[in-house]
Amino acid sequence: MKTGKTLWKYALIYKKLLISAVLLLMVAVGAELTGPFIGKKMIDDHILGIEKTWYEVSAGEKNAVSFQGKSYVREDRYDSPGAPDNEAHIYQVGTSYYFVGQAVSFDGDRKVSDGKLTISKGGESRAYPAEKLTKQEIFKFYQPEIHGLLFLVFLYLGLLVFSVFFQYGQHYLLQMSANRIIQKMRQDVFSHLQTLPVRYFDNLPAGKVVARVTNDTEAIRDLYVTVLSTFVTSAIYMIGIFTALFLLDIKLAFLCLAIVPIILIWSIIYRKYASDYNHQIRSINSDINAKMNESIQGMPIIQAFRHQKETMREFEQLNESHFHYQNKMLNLNSLLSHNLVNVIRNLAFVGLIWHFGSASLNAAGIISIGVLYAFVDYLNRLFQPITGIVNQFSKLELARVSAGRVFELLAENETEAQGIPAKDRASGHVEFRDVSFAYNEGEDVLKNISFKAKKGETIALVGHTGSGKSSILNILFRFYDAQKGDVLLDGKSIYEMSRHELRTHMGIVLQDPFLFSGTIGSNVSMEDERISAERITEALREVGAENLLKNLPKGVEEPVIEKGSTLSSGERQLISFARALAFDPAILILDEATANIDTETEAVIQNALDVVKQGRTTFVIAHRLSTIRNADTILVMEKGSIIEKGSHEELMEQKGQYYQMYELQKGKQNSIA
Structure with missing residues (x-):
C-alpha cells in the first residue's frame, strides 16, 4: 500500500473528529471572511454613499437632512410616493465637500474655481454652482449613517468573537485527532515488532529500530498536528477567499486563480529534490542512533581499549554527512519559500493595478472604492494560507519519508501463524527428524539432525563454537524455521502449532540473562497475572535465591534498573532461572546458563535443577563438560552434524571427540589447581 493511502487510512480511523473539526473550521472561516464584505458595505453605503443623489423632501421625513432651510433624503432611502422633487448632489474634491x-x-474629473464645480469626461465638460460645506454641515449629511456604521462595526466584532470560539474548537479537535492517530500508529508499530522474526533484528541494529518507533513517528505526528491542520485550514481559507473574489469581480478572480497551478508546480519541483534529501537525512539519523546505542552499550570496552578517538571519528563522519544534507534542505527551503511567496504577491498586486488602472480610482471608474478595498484585503489574506502551505512543505516531505520508513517496518511479514491451540500441558517428548537449516542460503549450519528426547530426560549439546548447538534450540523455539525435516513435540509437528502456543510449553535461560526495568518480582512473572506472588517467591527459593532476597531491603519488590546492572551476574542468572521455572515449562532450555557463574553459585543452581527438572525435558548447552556428566544423552556436534551420541560413560569409553574435550578440560583444571 502506498504511503499516502496508508496515512489516509489512519486518518479515517478518527474521521468523526476530523469531520467535526473541518465543519467548525468552515464556520470560523466563514465568520472571519465576512470582514472585507462588511468593510465594503461601510465604505460604499455609508462613507462614500454621501455622493449618491439626494432628493428634496418635506421637513420631518425619516433620514432627512436639513440644509439651508430645506430637507434632503439620499436616493437609496427615498420611499415617498410619487416622483421625487428637486435633485441635489454632494461631491468631494481633494479634502473638501461641495453641495x-x-x-x-x-x-468625471472634478475641479472647483470661483464657486463653480467643473466636471469633465472625455472631451465634454460642464460647470455647476457649488457651495463648500463646513465640518458641521458635512457631519449633518453623515449623521444618518452613524447608526448603520455602528451596527456594522459591532456585527464585525461579534463575528470575530464567534469565530474565535469555533477556531478554538477546530484547533482542539484537529490536534486531538492527530495525537490519537500517532498513538494508534505507535501502538501498531510496537505491537508489530513483537511479531517480527528474530532474523529481522539480527540484520537491523537496535538504534535503527528505535529511530523508526520514536523519531519517525514523531515526524509523522508533525504531519497530522501541524501540516494537516495547516493544509486543511489554508485550503478552506483559500476556497472561501476565492468564492468572495468571484462575487466581487469574476475577471480579476480568474487572474488570481493562476496562483493555484503555480503552487502545484512549485510543490512538484520541491518534492523532487526534498524527497531524496529527506531519505538521506532519516537514514543517517538512524545510523547516528545506532552508533550512539552501540557506543553506550560498549562504553566499558571503548574506554578499556582507548578507542575514544576512533569512535568519535566515526561519529563525526555520520554527523558531517547529516549536516551536509540538512544544509541542502536549508538551501532548498530558502529558495522555495518566503522569497517566492513575495514574488507571487508582488506579481498579483501588479496585475491588480494593471487591471484597474489609475482611472478606476475615481467615482466614475468601473469599480467602487469599497470593492477595491475588499479585493485588496482578500488578496492580502490569500497569501497568508499560501505562506502557511509553503512553510509546511519541508515538514510534509520529512513526514512522508518517515511514514514510508515506518510503513516499511509494518509491511514486514509477521512470524506468528495461526495453528491449533494446545489445550493441555505438553509431556515434553521431542523428536528431530532429519532437520537441516541455514541462516544464509547454501550455508547449512545443521545437516540431517535426528534424535529423540523423552519426557523428563536431560539432553546435553556440546561442541566447539559454531558447531550448531544454539541453532538446534533456535529451531526448537521456532526463532527460525528449518528448511528441511521436521520437529515433533509429543508426536505433533511444531509447524502445526502457532509459535505462541508452542512457547507456552518452554522456558529458556540464556548465557547472558536479560532483566527488564521493574522489580525482581516483575522480572520473574513477566507481569503475567497467572503467576501469583507466592509462585514468584517459590520459584526464587527453588533456584536457591534465598540469600539474594535476604540481602535486598525490599526483597521481591526490590527495583531493577535496565539490564539489572546493580546485580551481579550470578544474581541475574538466578532471577533468570526463577523466571523460567515460574512458568512451569514442560521443556527447559539452558543455553550455556552456567558459563558466567562462579563455582559456589553454580553449585546452588545445580542442586535446584536436580529438583525442578523432574518431569521436564531439559536441553543443556555447556562448555564446561563437568556440568553435564549426569545428562541422559550427550550430543557431540561438529560443523552442523552429530558425530557422537550417548551418556557420559558411553562417550568416555569410545575415546572419541568427547573424550578428548573432557580430558583437555580436566587437564586444564588440574593444572590450575
Missing part, C-alpha cells in the same frame, strides 16, 4: 443644488448630467 450642488441641481441635477448633474455625468460624473
Whole structure:
C-alpha cells in the first residue's frame, strides 16, 4: 500500500473528529471572511454613499437632512410616493465637500474655481454652482449613517468573537485527532515488532529500530498536528477567499486563480529534490542512533581499549554527512519559500493595478472604492494560507519519508501463524527428524539432525563454537524455521502449532540473562497475572535465591534498573532461572546458563535443577563438560552434524571427540589447581 493511502487510512480511523473539526473550521472561516464584505458595505453605503443623489423632501421625513432651510433624503432611502422633487448632489474634491443644488448630467474629473464645480469626461465638460460645506454641515449629511456604521462595526466584532470560539474548537479537535492517530500508529508499530522474526533484528541494529518507533513517528505526528491542520485550514481559507473574489469581480478572480497551478508546480519541483534529501537525512539519523546505542552499550570496552578517538571519528563522519544534507534542505527551503511567496504577491498586486488602472480610482471608474478595498484585503489574506502551505512543505516531505520508513517496518511479514491451540500441558517428548537449516542460503549450519528426547530426560549439546548447538534450540523455539525435516513435540509437528502456543510449553535461560526495568518480582512473572506472588517467591527459593532476597531491603519488590546492572551476574542468572521455572515449562532450555557463574553459585543452581527438572525435558548447552556428566544423552556436534551420541560413560569409553574435550578440560583444571 502506498504511503499516502496508508496515512489516509489512519486518518479515517478518527474521521468523526476530523469531520467535526473541518465543519467548525468552515464556520470560523466563514465568520472571519465576512470582514472585507462588511468593510465594503461601510465604505460604499455609508462613507462614500454621501455622493449618491439626494432628493428634496418635506421637513420631518425619516433620514432627512436639513440644509439651508430645506430637507434632503439620499436616493437609496427615498420611499415617498410619487416622483421625487428637486435633485441635489454632494461631491468631494481633494479634502473638501461641495453641495450642488441641481441635477448633474455625468460624473468625471472634478475641479472647483470661483464657486463653480467643473466636471469633465472625455472631451465634454460642464460647470455647476457649488457651495463648500463646513465640518458641521458635512457631519449633518453623515449623521444618518452613524447608526448603520455602528451596527456594522459591532456585527464585525461579534463575528470575530464567534469565530474565535469555533477556531478554538477546530484547533482542539484537529490536534486531538492527530495525537490519537500517532498513538494508534505507535501502538501498531510496537505491537508489530513483537511479531517480527528474530532474523529481522539480527540484520537491523537496535538504534535503527528505535529511530523508526520514536523519531519517525514523531515526524509523522508533525504531519497530522501541524501540516494537516495547516493544509486543511489554508485550503478552506483559500476556497472561501476565492468564492468572495468571484462575487466581487469574476475577471480579476480568474487572474488570481493562476496562483493555484503555480503552487502545484512549485510543490512538484520541491518534492523532487526534498524527497531524496529527506531519505538521506532519516537514514543517517538512524545510523547516528545506532552508533550512539552501540557506543553506550560498549562504553566499558571503548574506554578499556582507548578507542575514544576512533569512535568519535566515526561519529563525526555520520554527523558531517547529516549536516551536509540538512544544509541542502536549508538551501532548498530558502529558495522555495518566503522569497517566492513575495514574488507571487508582488506579481498579483501588479496585475491588480494593471487591471484597474489609475482611472478606476475615481467615482466614475468601473469599480467602487469599497470593492477595491475588499479585493485588496482578500488578496492580502490569500497569501497568508499560501505562506502557511509553503512553510509546511519541508515538514510534509520529512513526514512522508518517515511514514514510508515506518510503513516499511509494518509491511514486514509477521512470524506468528495461526495453528491449533494446545489445550493441555505438553509431556515434553521431542523428536528431530532429519532437520537441516541455514541462516544464509547454501550455508547449512545443521545437516540431517535426528534424535529423540523423552519426557523428563536431560539432553546435553556440546561442541566447539559454531558447531550448531544454539541453532538446534533456535529451531526448537521456532526463532527460525528449518528448511528441511521436521520437529515433533509429543508426536505433533511444531509447524502445526502457532509459535505462541508452542512457547507456552518452554522456558529458556540464556548465557547472558536479560532483566527488564521493574522489580525482581516483575522480572520473574513477566507481569503475567497467572503467576501469583507466592509462585514468584517459590520459584526464587527453588533456584536457591534465598540469600539474594535476604540481602535486598525490599526483597521481591526490590527495583531493577535496565539490564539489572546493580546485580551481579550470578544474581541475574538466578532471577533468570526463577523466571523460567515460574512458568512451569514442560521443556527447559539452558543455553550455556552456567558459563558466567562462579563455582559456589553454580553449585546452588545445580542442586535446584536436580529438583525442578523432574518431569521436564531439559536441553543443556555447556562448555564446561563437568556440568553435564549426569545428562541422559550427550550430543557431540561438529560443523552442523552429530558425530557422537550417548551418556557420559558411553562417550568416555569410545575415546572419541568427547573424550578428548573432557580430558583437555580436566587437564586444564588440574593444572590450575
